Amino acid sequence: MSAGRIGKQAVVIGAGMAGLAAAGAVADHFERVIVLDRDGLPNQAAPRPGVPQSRHLHVLIPGGQRALTDLFPHFERDLVNAGAVPLRMAAEIRVEIPGLGPLPSRDFGWLFYGASRPLIELTVRRQAERLANVKVRSWCRAIEFTATPDGNTVTGVRWEAPDGRQEVLAADLVVDASGRGAPTLALLRSSGHGEPDEVVVGVDLHYTTATFVIPQDAPTNWKGVATHPHAPERSRAGYMMPVEGNRWILTLMGRLGERPPAEPDGFMDYARRLETQTIYNAIKHAERLGGFERFAYPASVWRRFDRLSAFPRGLVPIGDSICRFNPVYGQGMSVAAQEARLLGQLLKQKATKADPLAGLAQAFFSESLPVIEAPWNMSAVPDLVYPETPGERPADFEQRLKRHGALLRAAMHDADVHRLLSEVQQLLKPPGVLQDPAIDRLVERELIQMAAE
Ligand SMILES: Cc1cc2nc3c(=O)[nH]c(=O)nc-3n(C[C@H](O)[C@H](O)[C@H](O)COP(=O)(O)OP(=O)(O)OC[C@H]3O[C@@H](n4cnc5c(N)ncnc54)[C@H](O)[C@@H]3O)c2cc1C
Helix, strand or coil, X not given: CCCCCCEEEXXXXXXXXXXXXXXXXXXXXXXXXXXXXXXXXXXXXXXXXXXXXXXXXXCCCHHHHHHHHHHCCCHHHHHHHCCCEEXXXXXXXXXXXXXXXXXXXXXXXXXXXXXXXXXXXXXXXXXXXXXXXXXXXXXXEEEEEEECCCCCEEEEEEEECCCCCEEEEXXXXXXXXXXXXXXXXXXXXXXXXXXXXXXXXCCCEEEEEEEEECCCCCCCCCCXXXXXXXXXXXXXXXXXXXXXXXXXXXXXXXECCCCCCCXXXXXXXXXXXXXXXXXXXXXXXXXXXXXXXXXXECCEEEEEHHHCCCCCECEEECHHHCXXXXXXXCCXXXXXXXXXXXXXXXXXXXXXXXXXXXXXXXXXXXXXXXXXXXXXXXXXXXXXXXXXXXXXXXXXXXXXXXXXXXXXXXXXXXXXXXXXXXXXXXXXXXXXXXXXXXHHHHHHHXXXXXXXC
């Protein structure tokens, strides 16, 4: 076995964002990596049943884009060649915050790309398939993991073809990137390991999405818009980004019973009644392509595998199988990519050990905590501002909300705060960088002004 190799075969369940990134991350360490997906994987950028969210706006924020580029050096180049739209984050995306207005347009020098979810995924899939020892297989639905009789070591995956034929693939490592994590939970139950605690925030979101041709007379001062709701009084929001093929994809959002309509008049009316008219004015004469797509997202859920006292050897869940983030904040694909990169780093560190797979999942759970915790605190916790939203509010909840409001105000007039806040929100830097005496002073000043208003 060559240096760095720690096993013969790794099997990844799911050829979504986490599974494909994970295949790239583990490829150096196994002779073969087999990725199984229950869907027939399309050869073009097209939605598919296993990823129903793929018809909706998906923003790959810079933190995830970098992680994917670390795993697949040609990812960005290929995404652009496939038609993705280069975007300068704070300069070309208009972020409208009720009560404050749009954040100033400032160029912080980093590019990201507007692309449909199917194109992002197809581009990652092509990268993974280019690795000589990775094979991505369609029409293979994982049914269960096989394990030693004591349930402490996973030995492979039983999968089923559409004609009912079943097979078992042996594996030294199984990565559960199935999005729901059902096979992992089933094994934990049947082997007596117990199920992980779940932290749940019942956001009750409703998305309706439509696609438009970008008109010739489209605004020139922005390429994408986020019109945030006036929370907690209202929840109507709109997010529109350019994607390949000269299109805008527009997702209208409501929560807690507020549902954006999925017919032309109602959809346009909802867009008109957002906090600003920016999106409505841009689309009111634009040609709509196709119909309306809906998605209901009841809750953000974080499965605390890290709190289990034991975990089967040879198994690692990843991506949405661990944590499903409120999609509005655009974090899920990026966290999945960052987790995959971390898994690759851990395998590299452990490759020289006598038993590299010993304690791998536990190390992964503990080291991925900051990767998950930072975006969770930036999304699930502010979601709790709606009093009807079920979920446990942290003891310092009011303080956190006030500090965030003060930071946003400071970002309006201070470019350094704006840059740092953006870097944290785009998962490029940890939230700790905002704990700085100079920033604290600015925040204090804003808090005093807010109290006086
Ligand atoms: C409406 C909506 C909008 C979103 N917008 C954004 C956004 O703007 N930015 C962002 O970063 N994230 C966004 N997300 C989150 C993002 O879609 C997920 O976080 C991301 O896809 C997670 O990747 P995953 O690989 O864990 O799961 P998925 O990408 O969902 O992939 C799971 C895969 O597993 C396969 N599978 C499932 N079960 C089996 C089985 N038994 N056997 C074989 N294969 C199986 C499925 O076919 C699928 O291919 C959004 C989510 C939603 C719901």
